[in-house]
Amino acid sequence: MTDEPAPVLEAVDVTVHYPVHRARGEIVHALEKASLSLRPGRTVALVGESGSGKSTFARTLALAQEPTDGRVLLGGEPASARGRRAYARRVQMVLQDPFGSLNPLHRVRYLLERPLRLHGSVTGREDLERRLRALLERVRLTPPERFLDAFPHELSGGQRQRVAIARALAVEPEVLLGDELVSMLDVSIRLEILNLLAALRDEEHLAMLYITHDIAGARYFADEIAVMYAGEIVEYGTAEDVTQSPAHPYTRLLLDSTPDPDRMEFLAGRRPDGTDGVAPDAVEDDYGEPPDLVHPPTGCRFHPRCPLARPSCATEVPPRVDVTDRHWASCVLLVAPDKEDTHGRTTTREMTS
Ligand code: SF4
Numbered sequence: 001m002t003d004e005p006a007p008v009l010e011a012v013d014v015t016v017h018y019p020v021h022r023a024r025g026e027i028v029h030a031l032e033k034a035s036l037s038l039r040p041g042r043t044v045a046l047v048g049e050s051g052s053g054k055s056t057f058a059r060t061l062a063l064a065q066e067p068t069d070g071r072v073l074l075g076g077e078p079a080s081a082r083g084r085r086a087y088a089r090r091v092q093m094v095l096q097d098p099f100g101s102l103n104p105l106h107r108v109r110y111l112l113e114r115p116l117r118l119h120g121s122v123t124g125r126e127d128l129e130r131r132l133r134a135l136l137e138r139v140r141l142t143p144p145e146r147f148l149d150a151f152p153h154e155l156s157g158g159q160r161q162r163v164a165i166a167r168a169l170a171v172e173p174e175v176l177l178g179d180e181l182v183s184m185l186d187v188s189i190r191l192e193i194l195n196l197l198a199a200l201r202d203e204e205h206l207a208m209l210y211i212t213h214d215i216a217g218a219r220y221f222a223d224e225i226a227v228m229y230a231g232e233i234v235e236y237g238t239a240e241d242v243t244q245s246p247a248h249p250y251t252r253l254l255l256d257s258t259p260d261p262d263r264m265e266f267l268a269g270r271r272p273d274g275t276d277g278v279a280p281d282a283v284e285d286d287y288g289e290p291p292d293l294v295h296p297p298t299g300c301r302f303h304p305r306c307p308l309a310r311p312s313c314a315t316e317v318p319p320r321v322d323v324t325d326r327h328w329a330s331c332v333l334l335v336a337p338d339k340e341d342t343h344g345r346t347t348t349r350e351m352t353s
Helices: 056-061 081-090 108-118 126-139 157-169 189-205 215-221 239-244 249-256 279-287
Strands: 009-021 026-039 041-046 069-074 091-094 175-179 207-212 224-229 231-238 319-324 327-331
Touching: 009 056, 009 189, 009 207, 009 239, 026 041, 026 056, 026 069, 026 207, 026 279, 041 189, 041 319, 056 175, 056 207, 056 249, 081 091, 108 126, 126 157, 157 175, 157 189, 175 189, 189 207, 189 215, 207 215, 215 224, 215 249, 224 239, 224 249, 231 239, 231 249
Parallel strands: 041 207, 041 224, 091 175, 175 207
Antiparallel strands: 009 026, 009 069, 224 231, 231 327, 319 327
């Protein structure tokens, strides 16, 4: 990866713990030493179940959540909540719910004018009008005059999400953080929005974080995938490596319960058997619920659900192991394969091939 552009936004060993019951001293271990780098013109997908820490990570990268430990670097410099407005000019977030994220009392014109004016980049009425139209054209809402004076409730879900993306683009950011931004949309327009985001990434060299519970969609859209389980990144690599040669048992379970992306069925939210649903539900059905992060499991956090767990997995934190120079995972099987698991089955290195 030597010829890659330098990261715009980096998280280095970011940890977030929330107090939930001060008297009992209970805390939620929401994020543990999570690191990733976002580079211009590239997308990293952060994949995992609900409650795995994905949104906490995104909020921390947007400076909406103070990390308990670790650092967020923008352009190599430590990010600070004191410079939040300057930071927001460079790092924008688009949320899952286009219905809730746009004020229903305002027309699209107002919703887009605000960030343009707040960030002080408008020179006059004529310039404002030109920028408003250009913004709508960038998100393929054309002709712009059809949308500028509409209220959010007069738009479809996909059109609303395009307005939300246009609002984020109004400040000409370098980084776009997308939190489940297609999951609430009608299945027929998910691909349109992903194609729009891919075009923006390629044409405008935006660095993107794409948060999703859908690993098949991540494969389609992202350059790299980070798989998150119970607040920890357990596997990281190119989208191709992670989906074609998954090294962590949790990633394999996600993939096994996901429709074949080559058939593009994930866009219709269907499993291979034709029923509706996406991967994490299926994992939960088959392997139990995600752990309580107030009392996270000892050792490997995945061990209570892992079909390949060994006795040592309950007590020893698995090491991070490089599978290739572009792909790593945290699992003891990558260090010492060919031993018995807790169910008496033999595990082998075949997991990585
Ligand atoms: Fe499963 Fe053990 Fe690997 Fe964790 S370290 S994923 S419990 S085999």
